[in-house]
Every structure is written in C-alpha cells, then in structure tokens.
Amino acid sequence: MEVLMIRDPVCLMTITPSHAVAMSEFGGRSYYFCSEECRDKFRERPQAFLNKAPGMRLTVGVMGSADSNQDDDIKDQVYQLGVAIAERGLVLITGACPGLPYACAEGVREAGGTSVGISPALSLDEHVHKYYSPADAYDVLIYTGSGLMGREVTNIRSSDMVIIVGGRSGTLGEFAIAFDEGKLIGVLRGSGGITSQLPAIVASFGKDTGSHIIYDADPVTLVSLLLTYYETHQFRRPSCFCDEQMDAAG
Structure with a gap:
C-alpha cells in the first residue's frame, strides 16, 4: 500500500507524520520536520518556509x-x-x-x-x-x-x-x-x-x-x-x- 507522505518545509525531505522527529504550530497549522534542527530554523524565520510545504489546519x-x-x-x-x-x-x-x-x-x-x-x-x-x-x-x-x-x-x-x-x-x-x-x-x-x-x-x-x-x-x-x-x-x-x-x- 502506498503511504501518503508530508514534506519538511525546511529541507523538503518527505516523511510520514508518525516518523517526524519534531512538529511546530504556526498560524493554526501543523508543520512536521525530519530533525530538531529543521524545526528550529523554521521557528526562527517561519515566513521564509510557509510556501515550501503546506501545513494542515489544526x-x-x-x-x-x-x-x-x-x-x-x-x-x-x-x-x-x-x-x-x-x-x-x-x-x-x-x-x-x-x-x-x-x-x-x-x-x-x-x-x-x-x-x-x-x-x-x-x-x-x-x-x-x-x-x-x-x-x-x-x-x-x-x-x-x-x-x-x-x-x-x-x-x-x-x-x-x-x-x-x-x-x-x-x-x-x-x-x-x-x-x-x-x-x-x-x-x-x-x-x-x-x-x-x-x-x-x-x-x-x-x-x-x-x-x-x-x-x-x-x-x-x-x-x-x-x-x-x-x-x-x-x-x-x-x-x-x-x-x-x-x-x-x-
């Protein structure tokens, strides 16, 4: 069965939500990351990454x-x-x-x-x-x-x-x-x-x-x-x- 993936908005790596290392909420949307480093970069400048990968509304x-x-x-x-x-x-x-x-x-x-x-x-x-x-x-x-x-x-x-x-x-x-x-x-x-x-x-x-x-x-x-x-x-x-x-x- 094909597994639906999501994309880390910082490095653009494809991951599954259950295997994401970190997650961050911004503007009521959830963003998932392959590493804490990517999450921290996102938190420092979220506006730079919002259009890289979609976030789901919580x-x-x-x-x-x-x-x-x-x-x-x-x-x-x-x-x-x-x-x-x-x-x-x-x-x-x-x-x-x-x-x-x-x-x-x-x-x-x-x-x-x-x-x-x-x-x-x-x-x-x-x-x-x-x-x-x-x-x-x-x-x-x-x-x-x-x-x-x-x-x-x-x-x-x-x-x-x-x-x-x-x-x-x-x-x-x-x-x-x-x-x-x-x-x-x-x-x-x-x-x-x-x-x-x-x-x-x-x-x-x-x-x-x-x-x-x-x-x-x-x-x-x-x-x-x-x-x-x-x-x-x-x-x-x-x-x-x-x-x-x-x-x-x-």
Whole structure:
C-alpha cells in the first residue's frame, strides 16, 4: 500500500507524520520536520518556509451543554474561548447544537475564524426543525444523519484536541470517547456542569490510554497550553489509531 507522505518545509525531505522527529504550530497549522534542527530554523524565520510545504489546519472540538439557559458569565467565558481559538488560526468543531458550543461558535465567527458543525441531521431543514439547532454561526455544516449520540464519535475523531465546557451526561460521553481514544483534552474550569467532577472521574478509571488532560479557567491560557503540549508531545501519538497503539480496553 502506498503511504501518503508530508514534506519538511525546511529541507523538503518527505516523511510520514508518525516518523517526524519534531512538529511546530504556526498560524493554526501543523508543520512536521525530519530533525530538531529543521524545526528550529523554521521557528526562527517561519515566513521564509510557509510556501515550501503546506501545513494542515489544526482542529479544536468544543463539547458542552446544549442547554440555552446558561449563566451569562459562563456563556461569556465560552464565547471568549471561541475568540481565542479563532485568533490562533485554529478550526472549531462542535456538534452544531445550541447552548455553550453555540456560544463558542459565535466567538469564532465574531473573531473571523472558521467553524465546522457536525450535525445529527440529514439536511438543513431537519437540523433546524427536528433538532432545533442553529445554523448561522458555521462556515460548514456536515450532515451525518447519525442522531445526537451517533455524531459524537465523528465530533471527537475530527478534532486534533478536545475542550470540555460545562455539560452533563452527553458531554461526559464525548469526554469518555476522547479519553479512551487517547486524545489531548482541555477542560475549561469554572464553566460548570461536569468540569469540576472530571478529576475524580478520571482518577476512578484507573487506566492509561495515552490521553493527556489540561485544566485551566482562562480560555487564552488553555488554548496556548494545549498547542504547546500538542507540538511537543501529542503529535507523536495524536490518538490510539496510530502505529504505537496502547491497550485502552476496559
């Protein structure tokens, strides 16, 4: 089987993402390198190399409560998360629902970013009239026809990193998928719902899936910490679906 390659933007060597020695994020895009020396040259003068090889846009999945009756302070906190995601050049992915994910999408839209909604519906008409979900904050709506629960896997697997905001049992399900699949996860402290309970829940799991969790109450800081960890650690094993798989059974 032919293996799809990527190109080091500095030396132009072709490599696979799983065999890259280093990775760097710039403008919300990921660039992979054959050596730390090439990465360091890129970081010194990124503009000189951006047109040498394309970088992939990194995606952030924001999962949280679809309840529209949220505290104004929490809605503003999640809105500011959307602004932070857009300002870093990242692509937002949500379940295209009302509530906190919609507040985040509004922040992305107002900051001029890109937002993708993974709809449970089969069409725009069904999205609006059956699921009572908004459509005005998204650049793209992907119609899965999978229903509210079925689209959760698509949400998580389409995201390079996942952020949990508020939420109840449905959000806990999305968190569990992300955790079991070894994703990088951020938790927005102070956003209510299950976020205050997650440390104890994770401790009760008693297993290591390769997932790494970062907690912070400040949206800008949380996004920055996630990106730093992704480019220094997570890019080597972005999920359990890679060469060095770990046992996440149980």
